[in-house]
Amino acid sequence: MAEFVSRISVVCFAASYLVALLCEISRLLFRSGIRGAVMIGFAAAGLIAHTLFLVWRAANEPAVPLSSAYDWYLLAAWLLAGGSLWLTVANPRTPIGLFMLPMVLGLIGAAQVSSRSPFPQSPATQVWGAIHGSFNLAASVAVAFGAIAGMMWLIQAGRLARKQAPIQGFRMPSLEKLARFTGRSLDIAAWAAAAGFVSGLVLNAVNRRQGLLETIPWTDPVVLRMGLVVAWLLAAAILVRTTARRAEGPRTAAMLSLVSLGVLTLSILWGLFGPTRHGVPPRAVVVESHS
Numbered sequence: 001m002a003e004f005v006s007r008i009s010v011v012c013f014a015a016s017y018l019v020a021l022l023c024e025i026s027r028l029l030f031r032s033g034i035r036g037a038v039m040i041g042f043a044a045a046g047l048i049a050h051t052l053f054l055v056w057r058a059a060n061e062p063a064v065p066l067s068s069a070y071d072w073y074l075l076a077a078w079l080l081a082g083g084s085l086w087l088t089v090a091n092p093r094t095p096i097g098l099f100m101l102p103m104v105l106g107l108i109g110a111a112q113v114s115s116r117s118p119f120p121q122s123p124a125t126q127v128w129g130a131i132h133g134s135f136n137l138a139a140s141v142a143v144a145f146g147a148i149a150g151m152m153w154l155i156q157a158g159r160l161a162r163k164q165a166p167i168q169g170f171r172m173p174s175l176e177k178l179a180r181f182t183g184r185s186l187d188i189a190a191w192a193a194a195a196g197f198v199s200g201l202v203l204n205a206v207n208r209r210q211g212l213l214e215t216i217p218w219t220d221p222v223v224l225r226m227g228l229v230v231a232w233l234l235a236a237a238i239l240v241r242t243t244a245r246r247a248e249g250p251r252t253a254a255m256l257s258l259v260s261l262g263v264l265t266l267s268i269l270w271g272l273f274g275p276t277r278h279g280v281p282p283r284a285v286v287v288e289s290h291s
Contacts, residue, residue, distance in 0.1 A: 194230050
């Protein structure tokens with residue numbers, strides 16, 4: 001069994017998710033009696049392989065989980081894939097995978113071009129690093145879910161405004177449910193991102209106190225971009241709250257959720273391809289002694 005698990009690669013579960021996405025897209029083109037079972041089967045197979053891959057890395061890599069950008073992206077993709085499968089099973093006529101699986105594949109792609117070097121692994125940085133990574137992960141997943149709900153709200157509202165018949169085989173949740181879910185997702189994303197940013201500052205301060213050379217400068221692009229993301233998410237959450245009781249409130253929330261996803265995507269791309277000291281393994285300060 002261990003040998004089988006060790007041979008699971010990213011290609012295995014990425015291909016399964018891709019087949020499930022193609023099945024979801026085909027629902028727009030033709031009807032099929034077995035497509036739903038095939039789609040769920042491939043999504044489940046991908047999630048199982050994805051889970052085994054992460055478990056194997058956690059058990060065999062010297063660093064703890066969430067200890068590199070590579071692991072972070074794969075874990076975010078795993079959470080979205082699990083949410084997509086659960087929502088698809090619970091709501092078989094709602095095209096959840098059509099919106100979520102592209103994000104899953106995008107995160108897997110981001111993992112492939114990200115660094116696998118572990119973050120600092122001293123006891124103190126392990127604790128604060130796990131807190132920092134967990135809050136950032138929760139914020140990113142919340143943004144993704146909120147954007148999906150917002151996109152579905154805009155599609156459903158547009159079809160109702162044009163008095164168009166529902167798409168064959170697709171059943172969208174009510175506008176009220178989608179608007180409520182979008183607002184709550186933005187709230188969670190804003191406060192989780194703020195907690196992640198603050199814990200990141202604490203983590204950097206711990207590194208500095210321990211005398212590590214490779215701490216992140218406060219002017220590093222990763223600090224600036226995360227600060228901008230947090231500021232945007234907090235502003236968006238506040239604006240959604242203040243307009244919730246107005247007629248344009250749900251549309252505002254939907255639009256802000258999509259902009260938030262765009263801001264997060266740009267931040268991720270900046271982190272992948274821009275200059276930064278984030279994730280550089282630290283070195284302890286060596287004091288030379290002269291006899």
